Amino acid sequence: MDYNGPFSINNLPYGVITTNDNAQKRCAIAFQDSAIDLTILQQAGLFREIPELEVRIFSHSWSKFAAFPEKVRQRFRQCLRSLILDRKVDAACIPLELVQNHLPMETRNFSDFYCSLEHTRNCSEIFDIQIRPNWFATPSVYNGRTSSLQVSGTNFHRPHGMISSEEEGGKAEFRPETCMDFELEMGVWICKSIPPGTRLDIDEAESHIFGMSLLNDWSARCIQLFDMFPLGPFHAKGSATTVSPWIVPIEALQQVKCGRMTSQDPPAPPHLYWKEESLATFNIELRVEILSLSPFSLSKAVGFGANNLYYFRTWD
Template sequence: MASPALDQPPYTLANLPYGVISTSSEPKPRCAVAIGKHALDLAKYAKAGKLFDIESGHNFMLAQLFSEPALNSFAALPWPTRRAVREKLQEDLKAGQVPADCLVELDGVTNHLPMKTSGFSDFYTSLEHCQNCSGEMTSSAIAKNWWYAPSVYNSRVSSVLPTPHDIPRPKNVYFSAGVDSQPEYGPTKKLDFELEMGYFVSQPVPYGESMPIGDAREHIFGFVMLNDWSARDHQLFEMRPLGPFHSKGFGTSISNWIVPMEALEPFSCPPNTKQDPAPFPHLTWPGQGDGALDIKLRIRLNRNGQEHVLGASNLKYLYWTPYQQLTHHAASGCSMETGDLIGTGTISGSGRNEQGEKCELGCLYEAERTKTQVMPQGASGEYQEGYIEDGDEIVMEGWCENGQGEVVLGFGECRGRILPPQ
């Protein structure tokens, strides 16, 4: 299988993703953008007066915002201001007018979580994922509510992890041999990944207010790759009636660089699936020919030094789009805060990707339920159940291509490794 996202640098001029970095010589975390093989220190860049034209038109200090250890203050600025910063960066980079001391090599950079997050919600909106998972964990059919509003639960903020980060195999109570068998306490035996993307909220939605769907783009700062690590035996134990908790709360890995909405707009596309029944008016996207995003996705496993591609998918396969998700999330007036992280939910595909490859399961639980061989140990030809072993590393990638199939931008890696239980 070709590796377009790996063969080319993901951090192009059309990308300019935002992150938070530190270096050994300057250990204080601050904001940056990634460009090629470098990080551009935005605090230094602003202090050098490069953003003065933008600042003079507004009453704030970009140098101060970019010196903070999270992108929240910048993300909360009006979109036109953020656009202006991005355009100035592109202009200066194109003209070679970035002061040399603003650039540090990515190899020498430590990435931190890019935003301070106080809410992390995760959706469940891929039709294929839900179909593949139906059965013991949920019920035999997709629940009626699923078709009328994007299903979502609150997840755990404290265990959102940057790339790379190790995750100890979690211990908890679980049914020893299927639903309602004798419970035991111990490490999960069914440790899984979930292929997702995440997006961060830019401008807040105040408490008690809702958000028209046409405004959704403006409230999204940008996207990252997201691995919603899951313990399937722990999950089977705790699902009824309150939904997932510990089985999802022991770790969520994200990629480090937030690809901003401005960079993704050229990859707008129609959703892959026509919604039937038609969504309620407040969840109906006002535009035509767009409403979804064409972002190609891939999962890799590193086991004992060997790499295996486990799956591929595309963000546009989701039944409920990110804009519908965010609008539903804001509908009850719960308040959306700058830095809130929203998981799209597992993004499974409908059978084959554009290359004709049948590898579109978003997690290993789907493989177990559909008896599809995904993990490498099944080379015997017979289906063999497989979950993540201690020492395994899962890497998720995403990228966007132009009409000629050339990579225009990439998300970098979302990478995490499972350790033995502590």
């Protein structure tokens, strides 16, 4: 297939769509320039060889499907790939520009990890603080605001909060944020819960990952500067967290496994040590492009490889 875009047959990411003629949320696969409506394939009996895929499994979200054992998910992908190659999905294809995207899974918890040493250094300079020793021993993390998760492209209001100004003698006033910041991050979608009182061995961590997507955790920096001490940011991080509407499944990422480019100093503690260092992370290139409207221009702001992160396998 002559196609150079992101949604190749080796990717087949998972999303949730609606259309103007059908307001019901349903699961879809992005393939080339189309969204494949899985409810149409299901109704046509094309997944009959996978009995676990009951009638309404592709309604509303991917959460039920994500909970299936890996073998079931792999069989589904193999079946889907065959259907595409045999041109049996054409009747279920909808042009991507005609679909409305929604959050691909239901979420009950959102944890925000602080995994990049470069980002940590930059933030330390902005806020004039030292990197604390605990950052090098275990990934820093805080609970995010789950209700702020929105699909990419959703508009949100500029946040207001308490902001302190040196020009006014440090007096804090309630006013709109003037320094909204974006963050290039990766979201990891978890498909298995961990019962209370139990621990997850790091060697089993990958089996709990359904897939990954791009994520932008918007930050109100002026509010954060006044808000974050001593317990960490709250109001500054509650406006919006936008995620890609398409989850790249963990099965599709197996082909880009690689070793980490960044060494940990001091070494990771035993419970966070990854035995297969040559397959410890993924060769995923990330980049940000900034569109300026006045004057109109497009420029590359930053590029980064996921295999350069100080922490990666310990995100979940």
